[in-house]
Amino acid sequence: MATNTPNEVNPVExxxxxxxxxxxxxxxxxxxxxxxxxxxxVAALLGNLGNWALSYAADKEPIKIGIxxxxxxxMAISEVSLRDTVMMAVEEINAKGGVMGRMIKPVIVDPAxxxxxxxxxxKQLLLQDKVSVTFGCWTSVSRKSVLPVFEKNxxxxxxxxxxxxxxxxxxxxxxxxxxxxxxxxxxxxxxxKEGGGFTKFYLLGTDYVYPRTTNKILRAMLLAKKVPxxxxxxxxxxxxxxxxxxxxxxxxxxxxGGGAAVISTINGDSNVPFYKEFANQGLRAEDAPIMAFxxxxxxxxxxDTSALVGHLAAWNYYQxxxxxxxxxxxxxxxxxxxxxxxxxxxxxxxxDPIEAAYFGVYIxxxxxxxxxxxxxxxxxxxxxxxxxxxxxxxxxxxxxNHHTYRPVLIGEILADxxxxxxxxxxxxxxxxxxxxxxxPEKGCDWVGHQxxxxx
Amino acid sequence: MVISxxxxxxxxxxxxxxxxxxxxxxxxxxxxxxAPPTASVEQALTQVAxxxxxxxxxxxxLLIEQGDAGLLPRLEAIRANASRSIRQAIKxxxxxxxxxxxxxxxxxxxxxxxxTDLGSSGNPSAIAWLDAAKVNESNKWVRYTIEESAxxxxxxxxxxxxxxxxxxxxxxxxSGNAVPALKALVEAGAVAEATEQQKVLAKTADAxxxxxxxxxxxxxxxxxxxxxxxxSSILLIMSLGLAIVFGLMGVINMAHGELMMVGAYAxxxxxxxxxxxxxxxxxxxxxxxxxxxxxxAAAGSGFLLxxxxxxFLYGRPLETMLATWGVSLVLMxxxxxxxxxxxxxxxxxxxxxxxxxxxxxYLPYNRIFIIALSIVCVLGIYFALFKSNLGLRVRAxxxxxxMSACLGIPTRKVDSYTFAFGSGLAGIAGWALTMVGNVxxxxxxxxxxxxxxxxxxGGVGKLAGTIVxxxxxxxxxxxxxxxxxxxxxxxxxxxxxxxxxxxxxSGLFAMKGRDAD
Numbered sequence: 001m002a003t004n005t006p007n008e009v010n011p012v013e014x015x016x017x018x019x020x021x022x023x024x025x026x027x028x029x030x031x032x033x034x035x036x037x038x039x040x041x042v043a044a045l046l047g048n049l050g051n052w053a054l055s056y057a058a059d060k061e062p063i064k065i066g067i068x069x070x071x072x073x074x075m076a077i078s079e080v081s082l083r084d085t086v087m088m089a090v091e092e093i094n095a096k097g098g099v100m101g102r103m104i105k106p107v108i109v110d111p112a113x114x115x116x117x118x119x120x121x122x123k124q125l126l127l128q129d130k131v132s133v134t135f136g137c138w139t140s141v142s143r144k145s146v147l148p149v150f151e152k153n154x155x156x157x158x159x160x161x162x163x164x165x166x167x168x169x170x171x172x173x174x175x176x177x178x179x180x181x182x183x184x185x186x187x188x189x190x191x192x193k194e195g196g197g198f199t200k201f202y203l204l205g206t207d208y209v210y211p212r213t214t215n216k217i218l219r220a221m222l223l224a225k226k227v228p229x230x231x232x233x234x235x236x237x238x239x240x241x242x243x244x245x246x247x248x249x250x251x252x253x254x255x256x257g258g259g260a261a262v263i264s265t266i267n268g269d270s271n272v273p274f275y276k277e278f279a280n281q282g283l284r285a286e287d288a289p290i291m292a293f294x295x296x297x298x299x300x301x302x303x304d305t306s307a308l309v310g311h312l313a314a315w316n317y318y319q320x321x322x323x324x325x326x327x328x329x330x331x332x333x334x335x336x337x338x339x340x341x342x343x344x345x346x347x348x349x350x351x352d353p354i355e356a357a358y359f360g361v362y363i364x365x366x367x368x369x370x371x372x373x374x375x376x377x378x379x380x381x382x383x384x385x386x387x388x389x390x391x392x393x394x395x396x397x398x399x400x401n402h403h404t405y406r407p408v409l410i411g412e413i414l415a416d417x418x419x420x421x422x423x424x425x426x427x428x429x430x431x432x433x434x435x436x437x438x439x440p441e442k443g444c445d446w447v448g449h450q451x452x453x454x455x
Numbered sequence: 456m457v458i459s460x461x462x463x464x465x466x467x468x469x470x471x472x473x474x475x476x477x478x479x480x481x482x483x484x485x486x487x488x489x490a491p492p493t494a495s496v497e498q499a500l501t502q503v504a505x506x507x508x509x510x511x512x513x514x515x516x517l518l519i520e521q522g523d524a525g526l527l528p529r530l531e532a533i534r535a536n537a538s539r540s541i542r543q544a545i546k547x548x549x550x551x552x553x554x555x556x557x558x559x560x561x562x563x564x565x566x567x568x569x570x571t572d573l574g575s576s577g578n579p580s581a582i583a584w585l586d587a588a589k590v591n592e593s594n595k596w597v598r599y600t601i602e603e604s605a606x607x608x609x610x611x612x613x614x615x616x617x618x619x620x621x622x623x624x625x626x627x628x629x630s631g632n633a634v635p636a637l638k639a640l641v642e643a644g645a646v647a648e649a650t651e652q653q654k655v656l657a658k659t660a661d662a663x664x665x666x667x668x669x670x671x672x673x674x675x676x677x678x679x680x681x682x683x684x685x686x687s688s689i690l691l692i693m694s695l696g697l698a699i700v701f702g703l704m705g706v707i708n709m710a711h712g713e714l715m716m717v718g719a720y721a722x723x724x725x726x727x728x729x730x731x732x733x734x735x736x737x738x739x740x741x742x743x744x745x746x747x748x749x750x751x752a753a754a755g756s757g758f759l760l761x762x763x764x765x766x767f768l769y770g771r772p773l774e775t776m777l778a779t780w781g782v783s784l785v786l787m788x789x790x791x792x793x794x795x796x797x798x799x800x801x802x803x804x805x806x807x808x809x810x811x812x813x814x815x816x817y818l819p820y821n822r823i824f825i826i827a828l829s830i831v832c833v834l835g836i837y838f839a840l841f842k843s844n845l846g847l848r849v850r851a852x853x854x855x856x857x858m859s860a861c862l863g864i865p866t867r868k869v870d871s872y873t874f875a876f877g878s879g880l881a882g883i884a885g886w887a888l889t890m891v892g893n894v895x896x897x898x899x900x901x902x903x904x905x906x907x908x909x910x911x912x913g914g915v916g917k918l919a920g921t922i923v924x925x926x927x928x929x930x931x932x933x934x935x936x937x938x939x940x941x942x943x944x945x946x947x948x949x950x951x952x953x954x955x956x957x958x959x960x961s962g963l964f965a966m967k968g969r970d971a972d
Contacts, residue, residue, distance in 0.1 A: 072788055072791070074897055076791055077791070077895070193543065194543065207942050235940055235941070236940065236941070236942055237941040237942065238941060238942050238945055240897065240900070240901045241941055242891065242892050242901055242902075243686055243689070243891075243932075245682040245685065245686070245822075245933070246679075246682060246933060246936040246937055246941070247941065249675070249678055249679075249682070249937075250937065252631075252815075252817075253631065253671070253675075256631035256632045256634060256635075257631070257632050257633065257634055257635035257636065258575045258632070258635075259635075269892070269893055269895055269897060269901070272799075272892060272893035273891055273892045273893070276802075276821075276891065276892075277819070277891075279807075279808070280807070280808055280809045280817075280819035280820070280821060280822075281809060281817045281819060282808070282809055282811065282817045284568060284571075286568065286571075286572060287571070302798055302799055302893070302895070303799050303893065304799040304800065304801045304802065305799075306801065306802075306807070343792070343794075343795030344795045
């Protein structure tokens with residue numbers, strides 16, 4: 001179509017063009033520049049004013065904390081709730097006079113579900129904003145990506161999600177479950193008489209580090225408990241896998257004759273197609289219950305639960321836990337979401353990571369008050385062994401290994417997307433980042449040893 | 456069109472099979488008549504909470520024989536105050552009584568699951584109940600399950616002749632559930648000190664296992680074929696819109712997946728309207744109503760996208776790609792912000808569950824529905840493109856734009872309408888996909904790569920190519936997956952597509968002669 005030859009395209013001489021365009025562009029530049037400078041000035045003034053007003057109100061300089069959760073991208077669906085929770089805890093603390101009389105000033109950044117951006121944003125929080133502590137991350141890969149940043153700059157991260165263990169960082173406090181607080185007791189329960197005495201296990205997960213490591217531990221545990229290797233199946237699907245026909249077919253064959261249970265570490269949006277296909281192929285929770293480690297109330301509220309009723313999950317907290325402080329917490333959270341016009345308002349639910357994110361803020365606050373300083377090294381020491389009455393009951397930070405003592409609860413999914421607790425550990429379970437089944441020789445201790453050590 | 460005819464026939468065959476085996480739901484059975492508890496039952500009810508193991512066991516035995524579902528509330532009350540060991544002892548008793556009562560339920564699914572549970576309870580007194588229930592059972596598959604459960608219980612009983620008969624029966628029933636028990640019998644017969652009876656039993660069991668496993672292979676093959684067709688139909692339905700937009704018009708629309716998402720959200724919104732404003736008994740009608748809503752919503756969005764963005768970029772594929780990718784990001788984040796994640800589409804009643812057509816072969820209704828829908832869509836597109844006036848213009852414009860313009864065809868309008876039509880098809884795909892997956896902002900991203908793969912493999916610009924490619928890719932995927940697993944299955948498929956495109960760069964059905972550009 002283009003028939004013009006190159007020299008026909010621009011008949012104007014080069015010199016002329018430059019002269020005729022220079023005038024307006026220079027003027028424009030000046031006007032634009034002026035506007036930008038004025039804008040920056042006004043913004044700075046306002047910022048200073050706000051800062052001054054805040055510090056005036058608190059009479060002291062506020063303490064900055066960082067919130068590092070994805071607010072856009074794939075993980076936003078889960079992580080936005082954690083940002084809201086941390087913000088709620090901050091608001092509560094500030095309303096009661098802050099920490100040591102100082103207000104908390106949150107700095108929110110959005111790593112956009114992008115693992116490299118996580119590290120960059122962490123660096124920004126630590127070096128530029130100089131936050132005293134950061135609450136953040138959900139996926140293991142995002143945590144692994146920020147880990148070197150926190151370790152190099154001696155930052156402090158509170159990580160609120162259950163994870164695969166095998167990590168022992170001096171700069172992270174893990175308020176979610178270690179494998180021995182979720183996966184291992186869940187399988188123990190399934191093998192017990194009360195849990196149904198299952199003898200065959202189908203380990204099914206999404207193909208990434210958390211399911212692979214968890215299943216490695218579970219396989220070692222099952223073998224140690226004399227479950228023959230041919231009664232254990234292990235299978236992975238890619239992220240966002242939608243077609244579970246073949247897997248449900250295999251499962252049906254595996255479950256024939258009874259005694260089979262599915263251990264699911266399927267993550268995110270693959271869960272709905274899986275449960276739907278499972279039910280549609282005529283499988284029932286009675287034939288082969290699915291024990292899930294990544295399905296909590298917050299995920300269930302976005303699902304059609306009819307296909308999930310009767311299946312199981314293992315967590316350390318449920319919204320249905322019956323304690324007075326939990327009723328208050330749930331009501332507060334709903335009220336907070338409604339007041340701030342967050343999506344879905346008072347239909348929001350709480351779940352395990354939300355609780356862990358919430359009490360993480362309070363554990364940090366207590367430690368700052370105990371240490372009488374927000375300095376990372378002092379706060380770290382003060383966190384060891386501290387206790388807090390969390391919504392789900394009292395929890396305790398380990399004296400040395402940076403993880404959290406929590407109770408283990410097995411729940412059955414109900415039609416309204418809530419859980420009925422069917423089994424509860426007798427007390428708090430001691431966290432073990434290194435599993436006794438895969439790494440019996442390793443331990444984690446930042447008081448008596450330098451982190452991971454050989455027993 | 457030969458292929459699509461073949462597909463139609465296959466689908467008709469499946470639908471026919473389904474109709475043949477459609478469970479009759481007319482069952483008139485009265486609930487269990489609960490007689491007033493006799494003295495011995497009364498006594499057993501008090502003894503059941505006894506701490507003495509032997510007394511408790513005797514009481515439980517008696518209750519199993521003489522009790523009925525009428526005792527359940529009282530047992531529940533006993534259980535509520537009892538210690539852990541008593542609770543565990545009473546639980547099986549209650550399950551038995553509950554399931555016995557359920558055998559007379561009017562719902563065939565409930566009867567069936569009760570029969571399955573009784574079969575796995577291991578309690579021989581359930582045999583008599585199952586045999587009694589079998590006499591009145593009219594549903595084929597419930598009767599099958601009852602027979603299977605009774606045979607399983609007999610197989611676990613002590614009487615050797617009963618066991619042999621049960622093993623034979625299970626072989627005849629081709630019961631996959633019996634394999635572990637039968638294998639145990641074979642092993643028991645294989646040891647040196649096995650008695651003569653055990654050896655006979657082992658032989659029967661072995662023959663039964665053979666029969667069961669041979670049938671299992673067949674059932675597996677049938678199911679694999681169905682799965683292949685089902686996956687192909689999903690691939691096809693999401694590629695059809697793209698085949699028109701990308702194939703015929705040559706527009707690389709990265710936001711095509713998000714148009715599917717629009718269709719899915721339109722379905723969700725329709726459902727919410729139904730729950731809010733209509734009585735619950737017409738709820739299932741939301742789904743058919745959502746079809747035009749999804750089509751129009753996606754077509755409207757497509758029309759808007761074409762008039763505001765794409766029309767300025769015709770003939771500049773790279774810019775189109777970037778611009779539409781930007782649009783897709785905007786749409787995704789907009790959905791995330793506006794809808795949050797409280798979005799689930801509840802499958803309408805008739806599309807839930809599956810039909811059992813043969814022993815061990817389940818065909819989920821939602822998948823059958825999508826297969827049928829994809830056939831209807833292909834036929835619809837065929838007529839729209841080759842039999843309608845608009846189709847004639849579309850083909851004319853895509854083949855030679857200048858000539859068509861000279862002949863007085865308003866090419867601008869035709870472009871708009873074609874793009875809107877292709878987008879509307881994406882909306883229909885989104886509508887259908889709510890039945891298998893979830894509704895979330897990432898929905899389009901999950902499918903768009905596969906859709907492009909199908910269209911490119913099939914040959915850009917050829918509808919038949921898209922159909923064959925989706926059948927090929929879907930079928931191969933399901934053939935590979937059982938052996939290699941989902942992750943490597945997908946990898947292998949991608950490798951094969953790459954190699955294929957090396958061999959035939961223009962796809963299965965290459966455009967011949969002068970084409971759209």
